[in-house]
Amino acid sequence: MxxxxxxxxxxxxxxxxxxxxxxxxxxxxxxxxxxxxxxxxxxxxxxxxxxxxxxxxxxxxxxxxxxxxxxxxxxxxxxxxxxxxxxxxxxxxxxxxxxxxxxxxxxxxxxxxxxxxxxxxxxxxAADEDGAVRATLTSVPTRSRPALAAEVDATLGALGWSPADLDPALPPHVAFGGNDHLVLAAASRARLADLDYDFDTLAEVMRRHGWTTVDLVWRESAARFHARNPFPVGGVVEDPATGAAAAAFGGYLRELGLVTRPGTVAIRQGEDMGRPSDLLIAVDPRDPRTRVTGQAVPVPRR
Structure with missing residues (x-):
């Protein structure tokens, strides 16, 4: 009931x-x-x-x-x-x-x-002192595997990116945190900011492989990343904040051994589309789940 x-x-x-x-x-x-x-x-x-x-x-x-x-x-x-x-x-x-x-x-x-x-x-x-409510979700167990060359090539073609646009220290993976997401790490913040992709072609690639978003990231530091998430399979050009991709990304970091002890990583998303968002993920190398924290506020009707 x-x-x-x-x-x-x-x-x-x-x-x-x-x-x-x-x-x-x-x-x-x-x-x-x-x-x-x-x-x-x-x-x-x-x-x-x-x-x-x-x-x-x-x-x-x-x-x-x-x-x-x-x-x-x-x-x-x-x-x-x-x-x-x-x-x-x-x-x-x-x-x-x-x-x-x-x-x-x-x-x-x-x-x-x-x-x-x-x-x-x-x-x-939990409510903050000012009354604002924050929520921390615990994902289902995450997993991450290296992306196949054909998967990466098709996605880069739809994005209009080349292999040189990728950060070689952060290899492409297909990561899962409730849904599958292709993780591609940009070599520069400028490459991440310049996103103009073929909507229909990327949607077809994503449907073929069962991906919910493509998680494009750039590493500012070990504890802070920037992200963009094309979402054409949902009828949306880009997601301003993607908690499911953040959960999957926690599994990606754990699989690559980039998290050696329990800690948090900040993800900044939505900035390039004028809707800045802040996601905080907690990753433990001994726990396959990711904890994703964020606030939410009502959207006033116009």
Whole structure:
């Protein structure tokens, strides 16, 4: 049975699109609603089938919308599905953070468990001194493997990049943290900033290999990376903040031996598209899971 956790005095970020589903709008991985990655949140989707959820996600128009299809307020456990405007995805990190913050604002901070198509996702929520809510999700076990030459060549062709544009110290991998992502490390910040790719060609390459995004990164330091995530398979040119890719990237760093003891890595994303986002990942070389932390704030309706 789905718990009614929709009560709130703040109606600024609500709307009611098709099928009568009330949609909340939050921007994740930011304290500023003009930054981060916006996500739709439907706290009661018990009456919606997959086609209806996809239609709602398409009407909302964000890269993903999270739908609570069942839940128990007492145990704080909820079943969740995620839809882009084009298709269902197994897991979405920024929509998870948005959903967790929305639930914490209604139920109070604490532990939440989400049952997703990718598996069980525990989420810890806590309020800062100023009342802002942060969420830390724990991913499913990650894995990472070297990308095949054909995979890399096809992707570089769609991006308009050459092998010389890549950082040889950070080899291409296909990393998993709930979804598969191709990780390509740019040799310079300028190369990362200059992104103008063939949308249809990259989408076809990604569909062929089952990738959710291409995770383009640049290493500023051992503890700080910049990222961009083309997402044409979801009908979106680029994601401003991608929690699932950040979780997978934690597995990538662990697999390459770049994390030798438990620590955190900051990821700056969305800057080149005018929606700066900050993701913090915690990686432990002894634990295959990645912990991804971020804030989320309501998006005011215009």
């Amino acid at each position: 789905t718990t009614d956790v929709t009560g709130t005095n703040d109606v600024e970020h609500r709307s009611e699109p098709a099928f009568g589903a009330e949609v909340l709008r939050y921007s994740a991985f930011t304290a500023d609603p003009s930054g981060g990655n916006p996500a739709g949140v439907v706290l009661d989707a018990s009456g919606l089938d997959a086609a209806a959820m996809r239609a709602v996600a398409a009407e909302v128009g964000y890269s993903e919308t999270a739908f609570v299809t069942a839940g128990d307020e007492r145990t704080r456990r909820f079943r969740v599905r995620y839809f882009s405007p084009l298709a269902e995805v197994a897991f979405c990190g920024h929509a998870t953070v948005a959903l967790a913050v929305a639930l914490a604002e209604r139920l109070g901070p604490g532990e939440i468990v989400l049952d997703t198509p990718a598996g069980e996702i525990p989420v810890s929520t």
